[in-house]
Amino acid sequence: xxxxxxxxxxxxxxxxxxxxxxxxxxxxxx
Amino acid sequence: xxxxxxxxxxxxxxxxxxxxxxxxxxxxxxxxxxxxxxxxxxxxxxxxxxxxxxxxxxxxxxxxxxxxxxxxxxxxxxxxxxxxxxxxxxxxxxxxxxxxxxxxxxxxxxxxxxxxxxxxxxxxxxxxxxxxxxxxxxxxxxxxxxxxxxxxxxxxxxxxxxxxxxxxxxxxxxxxxxxxxxxxxxxxxxxxxxxxxxxxxxxxxxxxxxxxxxxxxxxxxxxxxxxxxxxxxxxxxxxxxxxxxxxxxxxxxxxxxxxxxxxxxxxxxxxxxxxxxxxxxxxxxxxxxxxxxxxxxxxxxxxxxxxxxxxxxxxxxxxxxxxxxxxxxxxxxxxxxxxxxxxxxxxxxxxxxxxxxxxxxxxxxxxxxxxxxxxxxxxxxxxxxxxxxxxxxxxxxxxxxxxxxxxxxxxxxxxxxxxxxxxxxxxxxxxxxxxxx
Numbered sequence: 438x439x440x441x442x443x444x445x446x447x448x449x450x451x452x453x454x455x456x457x458x459x460x461x462x463x464x465x466x467x
Numbered sequence: 468x469x470x471x472x473x474x475x476x477x478x479x480x481x482x483x484x485x486x487x488x489x490x491x492x493x494x495x496x497x498x499x500x501x502x503x504x505x506x507x508x509x510x511x512x513x514x515x516x517x518x519x520x521x522x523x524x525x526x527x528x529x530x531x532x533x534x535x536x537x538x539x540x541x542x543x544x545x546x547x548x549x550x551x552x553x554x555x556x557x558x559x560x561x562x563x564x565x566x567x568x569x570x571x572x573x574x575x576x577x578x579x580x581x582x583x584x585x586x587x588x589x590x591x592x593x594x595x596x597x598x599x600x601x602x603x604x605x606x607x608x609x610x611x612x613x614x615x616x617x618x619x620x621x622x623x624x625x626x627x628x629x630x631x632x633x634x635x636x637x638x639x640x641x642x643x644x645x646x647x648x649x650x651x652x653x654x655x656x657x658x659x660x661x662x663x664x665x666x667x668x669x670x671x672x673x674x675x676x677x678x679x680x681x682x683x684x685x686x687x688x689x690x691x692x693x694x695x696x697x698x699x700x701x702x703x704x705x706x707x708x709x710x711x712x713x714x715x716x717x718x719x720x721x722x723x724x725x726x727x728x729x730x731x732x733x734x735x736x737x738x739x740x741x742x743x744x745x746x747x748x749x750x751x752x753x754x755x756x757x758x759x760x761x762x763x764x765x766x767x768x769x770x771x772x773x774x775x776x777x778x779x780x781x782x783x784x785x786x787x788x789x790x791x792x793x794x795x796x797x798x799x800x801x802x803x804x805x806x807x808x809x810x811x812x813x814x815x816x817x818x819x820x821x822x823x824x825x826x827x828x829x830x831x832x833x834x835x836x837x838x839x840x841x842x843x844x845x846x847x848x849x850x851x852x853x854x855x856x857x858x859x860x861x862x863x864x865x866x867x868x869x870x871x872x873x874x875x876x877x878x879x880x881x882x883x884x885x886x887x888x889x890x891x892x893x894x895x896x897x898x899x900x901x902x903x904x
Contacts, residue, residue, distance in 0.1 A: 440883060440900070442893050443541050446479070447548035454486055454519070454556070458511030461490045466504040 470767075470894045475537065485522055489514035492648060493639035509563035510639065516556030517629045519549055521652060523622065524659040529667075529765065538767030539708075540899050547601065554598050557629070558591070583635070586628045593621045610745065612720040619660065626656055668717040671760045674698045678757040679735055681750060688784065688818050689750045690728060690739040693759060701761060705731045705795035706770065706788045706871070708899075709763030711738070713749070717760040721746065726873075726899070727764070728787040730794035736761070739818065741784045768899045770796075774869045776803045778861065780852055780882045782810035782874025783818075788899060789871060790819055797829050805830060806865065808852045810837045810878060814845075835860055851878055854885030866891070873899040 490511060526546040529539075537545070564571040577584040597618065600607060604614050630653040633640060640646050680692040694700070701709065708726040712719050723746050729737035742748040768788050770777050779789040786809060793805065811817050823834050837848035837856065848856055870886055872879050879898060886896055 440541075440544050440879070440898060441887070443537075443544040444548050447545055447552060450479070450483065450486070450549075451552040451556070453483065454515040454552075455512070457487055457490060458515050459508055461494065461511040462504050462507035464494065465498075465507040466501055 470537070472894070478537070482522065486515055486518045488652075489518050489633075489649075492645055496642055496645065499638055499641065503567065505563060505567040509560055509567060512556050512563060513560030513629075514633075514639075516553050516560060517626070517633065519553035520557065520622070520626050520629065521656050523550060523553065524626075524656050527663070529663065529762075538897060538899075539765045540768070544900070550601060551598065554594055557594060557625075561587075583632075587632065590625055590628050593625050597621050597625070611723070615720050615722070619664070623657070623660055627653065630656075664718075667762065668760075671712075671717040671762055674760075676700075676736075676759050676761055678753050678755050678759065680755060681753050683751070684739060684818050685815065687742045688739065689742060689747070690737050691750050691753065692729070692735050692737045693761070694735045696758070701736065701764060703727055703731065703736075703764035704769045705792040706768040706897075707764040707766040708768075708788070709736075709738075709761045709765065711759060711761055713746075713753070713757065713759045715758050717762075722762070723747075724765075726766075726768075726788040727791045728794075729791060730798045731791075732795060732798040739784065739787045739790070766899065768871060768873070768897045770871075771869060774803070774867075776865065776868040777805045778865055778868050778870045779805070779807045779809075780857075780870065780872045780874070780878070781808070782852070782878045783816070785874035785899070786818055788873055790822075792871075793823075793826050793830065793832065797826060802831050804865075804868075805832045806861065806868075807832065807834045808837060808856070808860070809834060810839070810852045810874060812839045814838065814842060851881060853881045854888065857882065857885055857889070868895070870896045871899075872896065876900070 493514065523546060526542055526549060561571070573579050575584050575588055600609055600614055600617055630649060634646050634649055640649055675696045676693040677696050678691060679694045682690045682692070684690055703709070705727070708724050710722045710724050712722045725738040725740060727736060728739040729735065740747040740750065742751060770792050781789050789807060796805070809817070817836065826832050827834055835848060837850065837852050838845060839850060841849050870891060872882050879900060883896065883898065
């Protein structure tokens with residue numbers, strides 16, 4: 438696996454986590 | 468040791484589940500009254516940011532069940548990038564909350580709660596210091612030993628403060644069982660630190676090594692051969708590395724990674740390094756008998772037994788893991804085709820030049836030297852190893868080989884991208900970057 442792939446993987450995980458945090462916030466605010 | 472998509476997926480899934488665990492914990496069981504979206508978003512970002520920070524203690528590359536799936540090098544790259552993501556998420560937590568409702572500034576007000584204010588204010592410069600010293604350690608002139616101390620200490624302090632803060636606020640962690648799980652995670656992190664800094668050195672102390680020989684390969688490049696003292700030593704796979712601590716105690720901040728340069732079949736273990744750093748420049752003065760400790764072996768820079776062949780793309784001292792693999796192939800009469808691209812500045816800088824010439828006779832090996840500063844009359848390759856050179860020199864049947872890249876960062880960046888652009892799968896490419904900080 439490559440440096441480039443690893444950075445993309447971590448950034449993708451970061452995006453997923455932010456989206457789930459937003460879903461969490463929407464559920465809590467509902 | 469081929470990478471496998473299912474295994475990578477499994478570990479990424481485990482990581483995601485653990486990173487999302489605080490959010491799941493917050494929505495199960497009794498939950499508090501609803502609050503505005505942006506308040507809960509700020510809280511949610513803090514939860515996932517803390518989870519990533521806690522998981523940083525796992526992705527240090529020293530867990531033997533995880534490292535072979537990705538390679539220790541990739542795990543450390545993951546750790547580095549995840550640190551940047553955690554930094555952004557944790558700082559977004561107060562930023563979003565304060566922007567939504569300035570009353571949240573109260574958490575930083577020493578008149579309201581002195582201890583809380585000191586702890587939370589301290590986290591911000593601590594996070595910035597962690598980021599700056601890790602991404603730009605050499606630029607800020609910080610030596611490796613001090614960096615390790617600062618990195619470990621500040622990381623633990625930030626996670627401790629963050630997790631205590633979560634329990635103290637208590638909004639989403641009301642029930643005692645939720646607090647128990649949260650505290651359990653904190654204790655898990657603290658155990659990992661104790662394991663790394665106390666238990667592992669203790670186990671190493673019982674398995675010391677001593678210097679058997681120090682040999683000059685060429686000016687500024689030295690090979691250190693070590694032998695176990697009162698135990699059977701270490702079995703490694705060619706291409707792997709170990710962490711070395713020189714001195715009578717393994718409880719030292721001074722610990723550096725070195726690839727084995729010896730064959731798997733040798734009785735002793737050898738490491739080869741350039742005398743460039745403070746640590747390696749001491750090698751030449753080491754007397755036989757000097758005690759040292761090894762932790763390892765680590766790393767997935769290993770030729771798969773089922774692979775059709777191998778291409779090594781190395782620069783300078785990055786040749787050492789390739790040398791270990793080639794010597795092992797010689798000892799095992801391995802006849803698979805191997806191509807070694809070896810970049811150096813001048814002919815005098817080529818380490819193991821004579822042995823490589825001999826290995827070309829013993830193995831199905833082609834060595835392609837590339838010099839940055841070639842002498843008059845040089846007929847070989849010139850300049851950095853790049854995509855054009857690989858296109859010119861790689862035979863068509865090398866598409867299914869495994870590729871191993873180790874050397875200076877510009878060469879690694881160029882050749883990694885070139886191989887991917889040629890359609891070589893990530894499963895076939897192994898990299899080793901020791902200069903991560």
